[in-house]
Amino acid sequence: MKDEIAATVFFITRLVKKQDKLSKHKMEKFAAKLTTILFEKYKNHWYLDNPSRGQAFRCIRINKHQMRDPLLEQACVESNVDFSKLGLPKEMTLWVDPFEVCCRYGEKNRPFTIAHFEGEENRELPQQISYAVDRAALDYHSGTSSDEESFNKEPKAIPTVSNPNSVYQTTCHLVAPQVSYGARGSCSPSCVMQ
Template identity: 30%
Template sequence: MLEEIKSVTAFFSKWLSDKFDQKVVNEFKNALESELLVRFKGHWYPSDPQRGQAFRSILIDGVQTDPLLMDIASRLGINLNDFENCLPRNCVVFIDPYRAVCKDLETGRGNSYHVIYQGKPEANNDLSKTLLQQKEIPKGVLIVSSSN
């Protein structure tokens, strides 16, 4: 669970790093990591990764940014308009055992997503090759492999 969460917090931190100083970005990253660890306790099912998926999602749908993100930004004194303007638009991040993805809600296609974390080494090797062969890796996409 920790590797998946760390990858997602790094994903969001990359979006913030263009607008905010590193101290604020690190504080946000640490607070989000702590909140997600607490939230997911009792809702993490490695033998059935899709179970509880909606509970473990972070939604930014163009109308509302996930309250968890907004609460953390508010507690840290971050300007909420600046904060929302830094984030990706119209997406949902699913954080599941062995995998975290950011699904694009704008395209309307069911399979339009970026992998943030892939924990199965055999799957990750193919994923890494595919992403590295692209001319540009989308901002915020990290290739992280599990040491397991």
Template identity: 40%
Template sequence: SRRARGAAWRAGRAAMWTEVCTAAAFITRLLRAAGGIGEERLRCFRECLQEALCERYKHHWFPLAPSKGSGYRCIRINHKMDPLIVEAAGMIGLSHERLFQLLPSELTLWVDPFEVSYRIGENGSICVLYKSPQPRSSRSSPSKNYNMTTASSSVPVPCSTMHIYPGF
């Protein structure tokens, strides 16, 4: 039924929300650091990217096999800009060309159940943005007591405040 499908989608979205928020906040933080974009536009970008990521991942999120679908969920900037970033940027009037000026020319962001990590440059180190313990059994769900880890901070940060967190 439509109601059951809606409930299943909300449950699936909740399962990936922390990881999606972490990824969107990271890209937003990179844009903020580059300068020239107001906070309201950045907030809109982040929210648009969160929605786009949830929609893209809804049939590709496997908490019991976190590496399954990892390539599909990877956000990539190299000679091309990831289309979801382009879509969210378009919502705030940022052009494709401007994105290439503001964001690293080589970025890989892995958004997987229980972990979000990134690498800047082809030979850069992989840095973990978020890591949570995996459930011990199929009936478990991820712990709500997650840890947010960045290159300079290991402070847990709830998703609702990620747009203001320090540490990048």
């Protein structure tokens, strides 16, 4: 659960950093609060033997019906961050499951894997997360929604993480990763059709 939550928080904070509206201190405080909130929420809903169980419960979602995910909003309140300063995409769904974190931009697009864990260190994880961040940024800036889906498949380079002690350190330019759909054969979470 620790790795999946770390990848989720890292992904979300990279999206927020792209908007450049929060100070480093506020970003760190938001990330710490979000991590604590996710651990607390997921601790009794984490099923290693059946990862798809509880997917809807572990779903982080922003769309036209729910403009602010309650967990993200709680992290904002507890860290004294204005939710609107996060600059997250208008429509985004994250599924935080044992061994895998998936994302979907827009309501009609297919989900893709942000991070996949098999009990060993994944050196490509920072690149995969950076690629996913670029997808979100492109969607956000193009103003697309479920009514008008578009996506430029050319990823942009993202600056490296500045913390030399970070687990998610990367030193090379972004290369589009092969999207892996994990051990379950596909990343098609149960709350996709909700």
